[in-house]
Amino acid sequence: MHLLLRNIHIVDPSISLDETGIDLEIKGGIIARIGRGLESDALVRDLGGAVVAPGFFDMHVHLREPGQENKETIASGLEAAMAGGFTGVCCMPNTAPPISDPYVVSYIKEKAAGHLVELAICGTMTKARQGEELAPIASLANAGVRMISDDGSAVKSAEVMRRVFEYAKMFDLLVTQHCEEHSMTAGAAINEGRVSTKLGIPGWPSVAEEIIIARDILLAEYVGGVRYHAAHVSTKGGVRMVREAKARGLAVSCEVTPHHFTLTDEAVETHGTMAKMCPPLRTQEDVDAIMEGLRDGTIDAIATDHAPHALHEKETDIVSAAFGIIGLETAIPLGLSFLVKKGRLSLSQYIERSSLAPRRLLGLPSVAIKQGERANLTIFDPEKKWRFESKDIRSKSHNTPFIGTEFTGKVVGVVAKGNAYFNES
Amino acid sequence: MASTNTASKLTQREAFSPNGKSVSSPKRWDLITIEHLSTDIILHLLERSDYYVEFLQGAGPFQKWKLLEGRTIANLFFEPSTRTRTSFELAERRLGADVTTLTPAVSSLTKGESVLDTVHVLESMKVDAFVVRHAVAGVPQFLSERLPSHVHVINAGDGVHEHPTQALLDAAELRSALGNLSGKQIAIVGDILHSRVARSNAWLLKKLGATVTFVAPETLLPRGAASVFGVEATNRLDDVLGMADAIMMLRIQLERQARGFFPNLEEYREQYGMTPERMARSNAYIMHPGPINHGTELEMESAYGARSLVLQQVKRGVAVRMAVMEWIFN
Structure with missing residues (x-):
């Protein structure tokens, strides 16, 4: 590959780079030159001022393989990630x-080998996600997992969780919790609050998330030296506790999904089961707290919780319906429309949460935009207006409430592992 | 295979489109919620039920109407019910409709067929209206959004969301006992958290100008109920006895005790039962959607006493459902 990207806006917060009107030449997968008015015999692509950033990384996706290949496969999931502007994901x-x-x-x-998109892998922390015995964490670490989690369930027992922390810290693995006190959420389908009261739908109280975050922070502090990460934080109280833990110097981090910073539980009234998520969509007060957490850095990363489901699992009543939505192909448009365009995050803050932080948390090498570095790039046009349609979807599943949404900001393409991919404009 | 795939993609695309899906504007000829029903339509239905209820008196044979002749109505009771199901069936038959009733025990749902499949299969046999009861909130709305607009959906109780015909029959009986409901004080007592009757009644009574008070232990009051429904809320039944014009008692379900909502039935009766002592301190009419737990929320003497509207409620149920059918198919 020999490529000249002309007229770009480079933003790389890791080296405080933010310049427009730049050209960037990639030769053999390496950034050969960065400068103005470059001449080259490479294939030239004029990007009309589009932003080029270090490759975005989604640290929380469900690729369903092995076992539920009807919903998604590693191949289809990585295609969706690539089209969605990610150069790496963690399954x-x-x-x-x-x-x-x-x-x-x-x-x-083996399934992911050779794809442009890098796949990091999260292993379980207890055997078969049962929450009872430790998973073979050393073997998983040796096999290359970058993080451990029983995602979908929280580890119920505080004693087991303590042992997970103690054991995992020997390998410096990020320990990620799905924060849900299950005794309070049996049968729950949406946030407990005004909407659940009105609609008569069993509610999932915000405190059920906060209890587990509080317990885990206390345990992590007690054990010491472990890196704890709260997955898909959805509540004001959760954000507050992570902020306080960081202020005390603990290695505590968290992520938020695009749907939790764009929608509230009111969406259940218009989108039905497509607005059923786990954790559920919360209230405007929670969304405001999440925005503040993203701005002040309490929330380290944006992650999609990409959750493909078959049609029949969403075309049913709200209690039986599956939790979650696909997210890889709407994450960047939602981030650009709701965070950057509205002035809630600067471009460099947004790129930090989408690219640098997830790689750092997973202990992956950084991907700076410097001469001589491997080219690992996400390219997007933050001003492009477009409408997200079902035909655009690369994922095998179509469960998303965002079909038909008008976005400001579109993914142009990605460069990684010596390959480039560009979406149709 | 290729064409099958294309077809399924198309279905997916349409099914997933959020356009035109909105609970706030249900199709005109469905009855899904009281929340979204206009006061004009409510008053029309109450008046028509006054007309029909006259024909349900006395000992002579019943002359069937032919209003629904040639119409087929399917009653889908995914949750067990005796009185509501019977009431709908009688209302439909008395207006001349062909009626079929499915309950989970005799349907293919036990074989794993989805609710949507069941409805599509029946619709293919030319069913004009579905009366739907389901244990999960939102199912009638869900079906209404997926059926052609000439097929009507009537909610016969969805989870703990709404039970519109129950609220209509309650209001009709309250009006016949109290006259205009504007300014009247109505207490709804018991398990508000798990009650679709309380929710539909709150919406309806507010629309007719009444003041509604929810009376329940804190564990059985849904969060934010007072502000969501625009009602008063209290934990003390004794506080409303003197001022209530009518008291609606709700059924307390024994399994709630096992789930920790209250310690035992004796303690519940002590605080929230309409005991003879409390009856003596109140001039309110007594209502109950049934079935009654005699000796817990109500004593039999009170349930069938002079100030009870319980049996009139049942009679009115048939009349209200006839009025609803007339409106739907008019």
Whole structure:
């Protein structure tokens, strides 16, 4: 590959780079030159001022393979990630069988090999996500997992959680919790609040998330030296506790999904089961707290919780319906429309949360935009107005409430592993 | 295979389009909620029920109407019910409709067929209206959005969301006992948290100008109920006895005790039962949607006493459902 990207806006917060009207030459997968008015015999692509950023990384996706290949496969999931502007994703372990053994890790690695998009793997922290015995964490670490989690369930027992923290810290693995006190959420389908009261739908109280975050922060502090990460934080109280833990110097981090910073539980009234998420969409007060957490850095990363489901699992009543939506192909348009365009985050803050922080948390090498570095780039046009249509979707599943949404900001393409991919404009 | 795939993609695209899906504007000829029903239509239905209820008196044979002749109505009771199901069936038959009733025990749902499949299959046999009861809130709305507009959906109780015909029959009986409901004080007592009757009644009574008070232990009051429904809320039944014009008692379900909502039935009766002592301190009419737990929320003497509207409620149920059918198919 020999490519000249002409007329770009480079933003790389890791080296405080923010310049417009730049050209960038990539040769053999390496950034050969950065400068103005470059001449080259490379294939030239004029990007009309589009932003070029270090490759975006989504640290929380469900690729469903092995076990539920009708919903998504590693191949289709990575295609969706690429079209959505990501050069890397981390797949969660609630597959069938779960990523609880090194051979499942090898299977997944083999399926992902050679794709432009890099796949990091999250293993389970307890055996088969049962929350009772430790998973073979050392073997999983040796097989290459970058993080452990029983995502989909929280570890119920404080005692088991303590042992997970103690054991995982030997390998410096990020320990990610799905924060849900299950005794308070049995049968719950949406946030407990005004909307659940009015519609008579069983509610999932915000305190059920906050209780687990509080417990885990206390345990992590007690054990010491472990890196704890709260997945898909959705509540004001959750953000507050992570902020306080950071202020005390603990290695505590968290992520938020695009749907939790764009929608509230009111969306259940218009979108029905497409607005059923786990954790549920919350109130405007929670969304405001999340925005503040993103702005002040309490929330480290934006992650999609990409959750493909078959049609029949959403075309049913709200209690039976599956939780979650696909997110890889709407994440960047939502971030640009709701965070950057509205002035809630600067471009460089947004890129920090979408690219640098997830890589750092997973212990992956950084991907700076410097001469001589591997080219690992996400390219987007933050001003482009367009309408998201079903035909655009690369994922095998179509469960999203955002079909028909008008976005400001579109992914132009990605460059990684010596390859480039460009969306049709 | 290729064409099958294309077809399924198309279905997906249409099904997932959020356009035109809005609970706030249900199709005109469905009855899904009281919340979204206009006061004009409510008053029309109450008046028509006054007309029909006259024909349900006395001992002579019943002359069937032919209003619904040639119409087929399917009653889908995904949740067990005796009185509501019977009431709908009688209302439909007395207006001349062909009626079929499905309950989970005799339908294919036990074989794993989805609610949507069941409805599509029946619709293919030319059913003009579905009366739907389901244990999950929102199912009638969900079906209404997926059926052609000439097929009507009537909500016969969805989860703990709404039970519109129950609220209509309650209001009709309250009007016949109290006259105009504007300014009247109505208490709804018991398990508000799990009650679709309380929710539909709150919407309807507010629309007719009454003041509504929810009376319940804190564990059985949904969060924010007072502000969501625009009602008063209290934990003390004794506080409303003197001022209530009518008291609606709700059924307390025994399984709630096991889930920790209250310690035992004796303690519940002590605080929230309409005991003879409390009856003596109140001039209110007594209502109950049934079935009654005698000796818990009501004593039999009170349930069938002079100030009880319980049996009139049942009679009115048939009349209200006839009025609803007339309106839907008019």
